[in-house]
Amino acid sequence: MSIQSIVLPRMMQIGSGACEKLPEFVRAVGGSKPLLVTDKMMVQLGYAEQVLSVLREAGIEADVYDDTVPEPTASSIMGGVVMVQNGSYDVVIALGGGSPIDSAKAIAVMGKFGGTIRDYCFPRLVSEKGLPLIAIPTTAGTGSECTKVTVITDEANSEKLLCVGTAFMPTAAIIDYTLSLSVPPRTTADTGIDALTHAIEAYVSRKAGLYSDSQALAAMSLIGPNLRTVYHDGGNRAAREAMMLGSTLAGIAFNNASVALVHGMSRPIGAFFHVPHGLSNAMLLPAVTAYSIPAAAERYADCARAIGVAAAGDDTDTANGKLLDELVALNRELKVPTLAEFGVQKADFDAVVETMAEQALASGSPGNNPRIPAKEEIVAIYRELW
Incomplete structure (x- = not known):
């Protein structure tokens, strides 16, 4: 057996209705102006509004970036990166399956430090602290809410870039299975x-x-x-x-x-x-x-x-x-x-x-x-x- 260095989110809330804890998590990571990173389907199904209303009731207003795509690409994340660079966001919330969460990981890091996604790919181990990230998965699949990995496709040469390091570990994760009930x-x-x-x-x-x-x-x-x-x-x-x-x-x-x-x-x-x-x-x-x-x-x-x-x-x-x-x-x-x-x-x-x-x-x-x-x-x- 090898020696293992265990890396986990700092906080996790697990169970039905766990989303209600989101405002507490936002404040716990020092946030007051979140950017919600999600996709069009989460908006269409009403889950994005569900999250926004929980925040609103606690007096927290969030903006939304919903242009993430399945199997995220270098270009699909750039709109979110630009929003972070031009805004005063202090926390990123990821809502959706693995693709929005992976997108949000890259946005939270690149929005703060700039560059291209290839600058962050393996074998480089990325340890810089990007914006705090709260991950809310809606599928039972990638486990991206508790991994220090993101995978982004570089369309220029059809290559999926593996990006690894503590920079990509969400600060907090909310595991609410009720968000997966409508998954086809x-x-x-x-x-x-x-x-x-x-x-x-x-x-x-x-x-x-x-x-x-x-x-x-x-x-x-x-x-x-x-x-x-x-x-x-x-x-x-x-x-x-x-x-x-x-x-x-x-x-x-x-x-x-x-x-x-x-x-x-x-x-x-x-x-x-x-x-x-x-x-x-x-x-x-x-x-x-x-x-x-x-x-x-x-x-x-x-x-x-x-x-x-x-x-x-x-x-x-x-x-x-x-x-x-x-x-x-x-x-x-x-x-x-x-x-x-x-x-x-x-x-x-x-x-x-x-x-x-x-x-x-x-x-x-x-x-x-x-x-x-x-x-x-x-x-x-x-x-x-x-």
Whole structure:
């Protein structure tokens, strides 16, 4: 087990109605003029107004930047960066799924320090203190509310830039599962498998430790039995609550143990073909797990038991067989497409698959995998997805 440096939000409020604590959090971080960073869907669904009215009732007026996009880009965050640079905001509030939260992380840092997103990308570790950030997730997926990571696409060369450091850790997080009740089935599935991937990868990572293990196993035990339920019945409050907490715990786990090969390979798929992040993880998870099991058979068997598909008495090989069967069955039930079914053209895929493998390796994530692949092995796994 490696030594782990644990980084978490300074404050967290978890449970139904947790949003009511937002004004207290704003004041606790020294804020009085917030910028709410969100997207058009949160405005349309009324969640943005719900947050603004909670603030208003406490005498706090906030402005809104709602031009964030799914899979945020260098250009989509610039409007928010400019607002921070030209305004007198002293706290950023992020509302939405992983994309608005990731956008807000970059806005809170770049709004204060300037530059381009490439200036902040890995291997640089960014520790400067941007504006305080309060994250309010509305999907059970990325765990971005408790990670020191943001991923922003540089459109100039279709590359997802991984930005890492304590600068990107939210100061506070509000985990209110009621905000996820209206999330549609497709998004529920994609974000749910993303959270499951976070937990599995954190547990099998070469950087795993006792602390992250405890979070990862707890996350799997919450996500495994509830993912199908929320996909088929989004109004099931108990299942939504389990998924939301599972997502947060999975975020804490991978934030402190790192992700591995699935995420390393997932980012280029998203950058080149605009596949949502959770969906590309789902496409990869069965094949990468099958590739990796020989190097960490006991760990993957633990995952099978935590998810609930293997019994405590199952031997390692049996448990891993059940894990692989479950990951394939889950993708089938949650209607996860192949790349071809998603609409990617074979010629386009063949033209960039080598570059994708190079970008995956350059991200560093494959180096955390129990079985570390060569470029040719990554290309072979990509081709399996077809």
